[in-house]
Amino acid sequence: xxxxxxxxxxxxxxxxxxxxxxxxxxxxxxxxxxxxxxxxxxxxxxxxxxxxxxxxxxxxxxxxxxxxxxxxxxxxxxxxxxxxxxxxxxxxxxxxxxxxxxxxxxxxxxxxxxxxxxxxxxxxxxxxxxxxxxxxxxxxxxxxxxxxxxxxxxxxxxxxxxxxxxxxxxxxxxxxxxxxxxxxxxxxxxxxxxxxxxxxxxxxxxxxxxxxxxxxxxxxxxxxxxxxxxxxxxxxxxxxxxxxxxxxxxxxxxxxxxxxxxxxxxxxxxxxxxxxxxxxxxxxxxxxxxxxxxxxxxxxxxxxxxxxxxxxxxxxxxxxxxxxxxxxxxxxxx
Amino acid sequence: xxxxxxxxxxxxxxxxxxxxxxxxxxxxxxxxxxxxxxxxxxxxxxxxxxxxxxxxxxxxxxxxxxxxxxxxxxxxxxxxxxxxxxxxxxxxxxxxxxxxxxxxxxxxxxxxxxxxxxxxxxxxxxxxxxxxxxxxxxxxxxxxxxxxxxxxxxxxxxxxxxxxxxxxxxxxxxxxxxxxxxxxxxxxxxxxxxxxxxxxxxxxxxxxxxxxxxxxxxxxxxxxxxxxxxxxxxxxxxxxxxxxxxxxxxxxxxxxxxxxxxxxxxxxxxxxxxxxxxxxxxxxxxxxxxxxxxxxxxxxxxxxxxxxxxxxxxxxxxxxxxxxxxxxxxxxxx
DNA sequence: CTGAAAGCGCTAACAA
DNA sequence: TTGTTAGCGCTTTCAG
Numbered sequence: 001x002x003x004x005x006x007x008x009x010x011x012x013x014x015x016x017x018x019x020x021x022x023x024x025x026x027x028x029x030x031x032x033x034x035x036x037x038x039x040x041x042x043x044x045x046x047x048x049x050x051x052x053x054x055x056x057x058x059x060x061x062x063x064x065x066x067x068x069x070x071x072x073x074x075x076x077x078x079x080x081x082x083x084x085x086x087x088x089x090x091x092x093x094x095x096x097x098x099x100x101x102x103x104x105x106x107x108x109x110x111x112x113x114x115x116x117x118x119x120x121x122x123x124x125x126x127x128x129x130x131x132x133x134x135x136x137x138x139x140x141x142x143x144x145x146x147x148x149x150x151x152x153x154x155x156x157x158x159x160x161x162x163x164x165x166x167x168x169x170x171x172x173x174x175x176x177x178x179x180x181x182x183x184x185x186x187x188x189x190x191x192x193x194x195x196x197x198x199x200x201x202x203x204x205x206x207x208x209x210x211x212x213x214x215x216x217x218x219x220x221x222x223x224x225x226x227x228x229x230x231x232x233x234x235x236x237x238x239x240x241x242x243x244x245x246x247x248x249x250x251x252x253x254x255x256x257x258x259x260x261x262x263x264x265x266x267x268x269x270x271x272x273x274x275x276x277x278x279x280x281x282x283x284x285x286x287x288x289x290x291x292x293x294x295x296x297x298x299x300x301x302x303x304x305x306x307x308x309x310x311x312x313x314x315x316x317x318x319x320x321x322x323x324x325x326x327x328x329x330x331x332x333x334x
Numbered sequence: 335x336x337x338x339x340x341x342x343x344x345x346x347x348x349x350x351x352x353x354x355x356x357x358x359x360x361x362x363x364x365x366x367x368x369x370x371x372x373x374x375x376x377x378x379x380x381x382x383x384x385x386x387x388x389x390x391x392x393x394x395x396x397x398x399x400x401x402x403x404x405x406x407x408x409x410x411x412x413x414x415x416x417x418x419x420x421x422x423x424x425x426x427x428x429x430x431x432x433x434x435x436x437x438x439x440x441x442x443x444x445x446x447x448x449x450x451x452x453x454x455x456x457x458x459x460x461x462x463x464x465x466x467x468x469x470x471x472x473x474x475x476x477x478x479x480x481x482x483x484x485x486x487x488x489x490x491x492x493x494x495x496x497x498x499x500x501x502x503x504x505x506x507x508x509x510x511x512x513x514x515x516x517x518x519x520x521x522x523x524x525x526x527x528x529x530x531x532x533x534x535x536x537x538x539x540x541x542x543x544x545x546x547x548x549x550x551x552x553x554x555x556x557x558x559x560x561x562x563x564x565x566x567x568x569x570x571x572x573x574x575x576x577x578x579x580x581x582x583x584x585x586x587x588x589x590x591x592x593x594x595x596x597x598x599x600x601x602x603x604x605x606x607x608x609x610x611x612x613x614x615x616x617x618x619x620x621x622x623x624x625x626x627x628x629x630x631x632x633x634x635x636x637x638x639x640x641x642x643x644x645x646x647x648x649x650x651x652x653x654x655x656x657x658x659x660x661x662x663x664x665x666x667x668x
Numbered sequence: 669c670t671g672a673a674a675g676c677g678c679t680a681a682c683a684a
Numbered sequence: 685t686t687g688t689t690a691g692c693g694c695t696t697t698c699a700g
Contacts, residue, residue, distance in 0.1 A: 347671065351670080351671085352671045352672080353671085354670070354672080355670065355671075358669095358670090365669055365670085367669060367670085370669085370670085389676090390678065391676090392675095392676045392678090393675080393676055394675065394676085394684055450673090499681085605672070
């Protein structure tokens with residue numbers, strides 16, 4: 001418990017004013033004489049005084065920190081998704097000068113929801129209870145990337161259904177008839193919606209999606225490899241594949257190239273995310289871009305406005321993904 | 335400023351005891367009668383009471399939160415390095431039940447060093463000043479991945495010099511004579527040391543390292559591509575390449591394969607990091623493993639002990655990297 | 669085993 | 685423009 005203890009009082013003494021005046025300059029209250037302000041500032045600098053945030057928070061009665069709770073399942077951190085969220089939230093907190101309290105949890109050891117001014121839940125896989133508890137104690141909160149309509153809570157999400165449709169649409173416009181997909185984790189809202197959108201669009205266009213063209217994946221490279229191999233061994237292999245994440249797409253690309261096939265001549269492939277890692281490698285990947293970073297940033301601004309607002313209001317935002325055409329898809333040749 | 339206000343007093347009233355007793359049960363002080371404890375616990379549960387951390391911290395005079403300061407240069411988040419640090423620190427904080435306050439900064443907008451119990455600096459690129467200021471106010475701090483011997487501060491780092499030597503040693507043991515390297519950012523301690531270790535070892539073994547075999551990179555895939563292409567265009571191309579990060583190694587692999595060459599038959603390649611992404615793809619990468627996650631975890635334990643310890647003590651730990659042999663290196667054939 | 673009371677460092681009326 | 689004075693919610697002596 002080191003921590004020196006230069007308090008507002010020490011500053012006041014040195015500047016020969018009351019602590020109130022010191023508090024005023026700390027908080028940029030204009031009604032302080034030029035002279036006093038200068039003295040106080042000198043004292044602060046001289047003593048290297050930093051206000052004690054705990055005391056400030058206690059006295060002010062509110063808290064300018066926000067919690068970011070992320071599901072703790074293994075592998076979460078290797079996903080582009082998680083990294084983008086952290087980046088976005090982190091960046092927005094910097095500009096908003098909010099403290100970011102970072103919390104990884106699998107459901108046990110929940111975050112103490114009353115020690116932050118607000119909470120952002122990055123998806124909710126196993127921690128619905130925490131959300132409920134946050135709502136119960138009245139802490140403003142918001143959910144990223146999961147449309148939770150049965151709880152009285154704000155959220156900001158991407159329309160994954162539309163994302164799936166975009167992929168299907170593009171492939172169909174290229175005249176592909178034999179289209180396969182490697183899905184994401186279907187227990188996930190995002191994974192499920194992407195698949196549903198994809199499937200529905202194909203149905204609408206009367207393009208079949210037989211069982212053997214559907215591989216239920218989990219976003220891992222391993223499953224993508226298995227999936228792509230099995231597709232290639234089919235008597236009638238697909239001419240196009242929609243992988244529900246760029247990472248899986250990349251692995252699929254590797255498998256295809258290993259077999260000596262050409263992309264996009266022999267087979268087209270489209271990913272999902274717009275992971276910058278996919279700009280490099282042999283083939284620049286065509287993909288469906290998710291505004292992850294933006295979504296994360298927005299979540300902070302939104303939460304911050306909720307925290308500042310008087311009444312508790314609720315807001316729900318759904319962002320649209322968009323197609324990014326690069327080199328990995330071409331017209332159907334067979 | 336919503337936030338309900340169920341305080342210790344409400345609990346005390348309901349449990350018909352004093353706030354002191356409530357405080358005792360919150361803090362697991364044993365001297366509370368069975369009955370009172372039960373009552374208090376009931377009241378806490380019923381009222382959904384959560385202690386106000388700001389008040390606790392203020393009263394206790396110390397702070398069980400630690401700050402993680404990361405440099406904010408662009409691209410930092412796309413590095414395996416940064417992600418591993420966040421993972422490790424995050425995980426350790428979970429188990430230690432410390433609050434993690436996450437702070438990204440380029441040097442402006444420094445973290446208020448006196449609002450956390452301790453600080454971990456992830457590398458120090460542009461924020462030496464912050465470290466000095468933390469030391470000045472007496473906040474315990476520790477630096478990850480940078481041996482800072484001219485400041486009175488603890489650190490935990492990887493011996494990158496040894497890492498470079500390991501790579502060189504392995505390649506030499508495979509009888510390679512024409513060995514090239516794509517360095518990391520040489521303005522970085524890690525990048526510089528890896529290169530130096532590599533170069534020195536080669537010298538010791540009398541293996542030449544001509545200028546054209548040294549490409550000064552920056553950890554980006556782009557530079558790795560440029561580097562590898564230039565190596566391949568040399569009249570006397572190298573038979574082995576040491577890339578100072580797995581990501582660069584991966585890009586180099588891609589370039590080699592695109593040229594129709596074989597790995598490791600035509601050319602061997604060794605990376606640095608042990609990024610799991612490199613287990614997949616066409617060739618499993620041989621690499622030098624850095625204990626990043628472990629280092630990050632350890633940093634928390636170490637800092638935590640410093641925070642708990644009476645006197646300010648200092649500790650410096652250097653971890654060794656190790657060779658991970660997979661498929662991308664083979665004996666020299668020419 | 670329990671409670672009264674004195675702060676922790678700061679903010680925010682309220683007076684002056 | 686300035687200072688006095690209550691608290692904010694909790695911990696912690698110190699008496700009982």
